[in-house]
Each structure stands twice: as structure tokens, then as C-alpha cells.
Amino acid sequence: MLRQSKLLAASALLAAFAFAAPLAAQTTVPGYTPGEERPEDFPEGQGRDETFYACIACHNFKLIAAQGLTRNAWDDTVTLMTQRHNMPAIEGAEREVILTYLSTAFPPKQQRGWKNPFN
Numbered sequence: 001m002l003r004q005s006k007l008l009a010a011s012a013l014l015a016a017f018a019f020a021a022p023l024a025a026q027t028t029v030p031g032y033t034p035g036e037e038r039p040e041d042f043p044e045g046q047g048r049d050e051t052f053y054a055c056i057a058c059h060n061f062k063l064i065a066a067q068g069l070t071r072n073a074w075d076d077t078v079t080l081m082t083q084r085h086n087m088p089a090i091e092g093a094e095r096e097v098i099l100t101y102l103s104t105a106f107p108p109k110q111q112r113g114w115k116n117p118f119n
């Protein structure tokens, strides 16, 4: 009897691990508390909500907004999130929407920043 309940406990533990493993594989930035930001905190644009909710599982959106990248570089970044941090792959139409928002709202810095006054 005792033996059987031990076995049961062991298999319950195994089941818990099997369930927890895919969650634990996602890399969350330490100290991050989801829910601190809202999509409205960031530049308006088509696809803002989709992008916001796709990206805030593991870190602040501020981390993203601080970058200024070309569409190709954003594409590489999204791929990197999947390869290195186990983000579920984003593909097809959803990826298009997200890349368009990212490259429009956060383009390479020199395009929106300082302009040479002597030109």
C-alpha cells in the first residue's frame, strides 16, 4: 500500500515536470513584471497592439522601443527571439504586421534624429 502511494506521488511529480518544462524553457528577463505598460504608451501605428502583445511575454516593450532598426534587422531580431529565447515562431501575415509596425515606429536612429545643419 505504502509502496503504491509512493509510486503515485512519483508519477504525479513527473507529470508536473513534463508540464512545467516547456514554460521554463522560455527566457524571461530577470525582474520583469508583465502588466506595467500599455500599448498606448508607444507610437501609434497599424499593428501596434499585435506587436505589443506578441513581445511582452518576457520583457518590457521599452527595451524594444529603445532600438532603431531597419526592417531586415527587425526581422533578424524576431528570429533571434525564437532561436535564442524560445519565443513561439511568428510567421506569415502576423509577422508582416509586426515587422511593418516595428520598422515604421522604430526606424534606424539617424533617420529621425540629428540632421547636419551645414548640408
Ligand code: HEC
Binding pocket: 026, 027, 028, 029, 051, 054, 055, 056, 057, 058, 059, 063, 064, 067, 077, 078, 081, 085, 086, 087, 088, 098, 102
Ligand atoms: C520568449 C521570451 C521573449 C519574447 C516573447 C520576446 N523576447 Fe526579446 N528578448 C528576450 C530576452 C531574454 C532578451 C534579453 C537577452 C538578450 O539581450 O538577448 C531579449 C532582448 C530583446 C531585445 C534587446 C536586444 C539587445 O541587443 O539589447 C530586443 C530588441 C528584443 N528582445 C525584441 C523583441 C521583439 C521585437 C519581440 C516580439 C516580436 C520580443 N523581443 C519577444 C526574450 C524574449
